[in-house]
Amino acid sequence: MGLSFVLDPEVTPDLGARITTLWTDVSNAGGAVGFLPPVSTERVRPVAEQQLRGVADGPDRLLTGYDRESGRLAAVLFFESQRFELMEHWRLLKRVMVHPDFQGRGYGADLLAEAERLARAWGLAGLRLTLRGGLGLETFYARSGYKEVGRVPGAIRVADGDDRDDVTMWLGLHWPGSTRTDPARPVLARLDPH
């Protein structure tokens, strides 16, 4: 058991279809990844295609995790650039999701651990994400070291009379310069890693 990770897989129509299906299944199980259930693959597909275009054309990156036993795509996240030079030293984690068939086995925590390992190797100063309040997700991320750094009360309306907080979390990274694998950006060397 466990996940086998593939970073930046080739963005093929087959991969797009698999990610769309995973995203739809996660959403229909109540996951907070941009949709409310019930949602069809037809609605998810254009959003998935747009997210994947940022990987195919750059500068975003994609981490996929395959269940070793079944070979199925089980987990996904995107590292999204802000496309803004002053924010190139960190990435926004988007669409962090584990297929409902595989939730609760530690795959989500493994996915975050792999994302953190990569981010450190790339020399990033931090990883940021936003989440929908009311689902316990703060606890999930806090277990992996993320700290809540912002909360907009009631900014996400999931139904009439059901407004959820929009929560921002941040994982500050120390970068071990010697293990940096991407071309070093001079600006990073001047930044306080904390």
Ligand SMILES: CC(C)(COP(=O)(O)OP(=O)(O)OC[C@H]1O[C@@H](n2cnc3c(N)ncnc32)[C@H](O)[C@@H]1OP(=O)(O)O)[C@@H](O)C(=O)NCCC(=O)NCCS
């Ligand atoms: C959130 C998600 C990625 C977690 O993945 P997972 O594989 O189920 O989580 P894990 O089994 O690795 O759990 C890791 C820890 O977080 C806790 N945890 C996981 N989901 C939680 C939740 N919703 N609320 C509170 N705690 C949670 C687990 O209890 C576990 O704690 P432990 O280490 O003390 O046992 C997954 O449930 C998912 O895809 N959800 C739907 C999509 C979604 O909402 N993504 C978040 C976008 S911001």
